[in-house]
Amino acid sequence: KNEVEQSPQNLTAQEGEFITINCSYSVGISALHWLQQHPGGGIVSLFMLSSGKKKHGRLIATINIQEKHSSLHITASHPRDSAVYICAAANTGNQFYFGTGTSLTVIP
Amino acid sequence: DAGITQSPRHKVTETGTPVTLRCHQTENHRYMYWYRQDPGHGLRLIHYSYGVKDTDKGEVSDGYSVSRSKTEDFLLTLESATSSQTSVYFCAISETAVYGYTFGSGTRLTVV
Numbered sequence: 001k002n003e004v005e006q007s008p009q010n011l012t013a014q015e016g017e018f019i020t021i022n023c024s025y026s027v028g029i030s031a032l033h034w035l036q037q038h039p040g041g042g043i044v045s046l047f048m049l050s051s052g053k054k055k056h057g058r059l060i061a062t063i064n065i066q067e068k069h070s071s072l073h074i075t076a077s078h079p080r081d082s083a084v085y086i087c088a089a090a091n092t093g094n095q096f097y098f099g100t101g102t103s104l105t106v107i108p
Numbered sequence: 109d110a111g112i113t114q115s116p117r118h119k120v121t122e123t124g125t126p127v128t129l130r131c132h133q134t135e136n137h138r139y140m141y142w143y144r145q146d147p148g149h150g151l152r153l154i155h156y157s158y159g160v161k162d163t164d165k166g167e168v169s170d171g172y173s174v175s176r177s178k179t180e181d182f183l184l185t186l187e188s189a190t191s192s193q194t195s196v197y198f199c200a201i202s203e204t205a206v207y208g209y210t211f212g213s214g215t216r217l218t219v220v
Contacts, residue, residue, distance in 0.1 A: 033209055043198060043211040086150065094139055094158070094204060100150035 003027045004089050006099035013106050019074040021102045023087030026068065030094075034061050034072050035086040037101070043086070046072075077106045111135040114199050114212035121219055127186040129215050131199030133179075137210075139202040140182040142166075142174060144195040145214075151198065157182055189219045 004025045013019050025032070034047045047054050047061040049070065054061050058077075063070040074081055087099040112133045121127050131140060142154040143166075153166030155174040163174050171193060173185045186193055199212040 030204075035211075042213040043200075045209055045211075048208055088151075088209070090209070094202060095156075096141070096153070096200075096209070098151040100148070 002099070003097040004087055004099040006085075006087050006102050008102060009100070010103045011105070013077050013104070015078060015106055015108050017077050017106075019077050019081075019104065019106075021072045021085050021087075021104070023070045023072070023089075023099055024068060025070075025087075025089040025097065027089055027091050027097055029089045030092045031090045032063055032070050033088040033090065033096075034070075035088060037084045037086065039083070041083075046085075074104075079106045079108050082106050112199060112201050112210055112212045114197075114215050116215060117213065118216045119218070121189050121217070123190060123219055124188050127189050127217065127219075129184045129197055129199075129217070131182045131184070131201075131212055133182075133201045135201055135203075135210070136179060137201040137203045138179075139204075140176065141200040141202070142172075142182065142184045143198045143200065144168065144193075145198060146195050154184065154197075186217075189217075191219050193217065194219045 007022045031050045035043050036046050037043045049063040058075045060073040082105050084101040084103050086101045089097045115130045141156040143151045145151050152168045154172050157163045157176040175183045197215045202209045
């Protein structure tokens with residue numbers, strides 16, 4: 001069983017829709033990261049969370065430490081949001097555990 | 109990202125040849141990591157370093173070795189490349205997990 005599970009694996013949305021990607025983890029963490037990877041591209045860190053909620057533009061990330069669960073929300077989705085979103089849990093030993101990613105396609 | 113560079117960006121090599129990938133950082137971060145990314149597997153840790161000459165194995169370390177003789181450079185070596193090592197390799201740096209995590213642009217390696 002993976003230490004980090006993401007759902008869904010694939011997601012197709014119409015432009016403008018509200019999108020939620022979920023991440024559950026089983027390890028004790030010091031921080032949880034959301035990463036974005038565009039097709040053929042590098043990996044960019046979107047958020048780093050240790051509690052609560054963070055917002056950057058149309059992206060919102062939340063974490064519930066007790067439930068070991070995090071969500072990434074995209075409001076008013078746009079085709080340029082099409083990418084793979086990866087959840088990564090960092091333990092206190094600075095080890096990172098990755099989900100397999102959620103492939104998002106936003107259709108105009 | 110300006111603070112971390114990988115070289116080469118692309119490489120095609122023959123089975124059985126040695127290959128070295130380089131990761132260079134200008135951020136003076138303590139931790140450096142090598143991952144491979146394959147379809148259906150996500151990112152998997154090969155080796156990591158927590159300081160100069162301090163390295164440890166990850167979950168897929170067989171067939172790979174690493175060296176870190178300077179804070180800024182972390183080298184990944186495939187002693188004798190195999191077709192199963194065809195992958196995209198990412199380097200990452202981190203000071204601590206709480207302060208963030210930066211990836212290089214990746215190296216696409218093809219072993220023929």
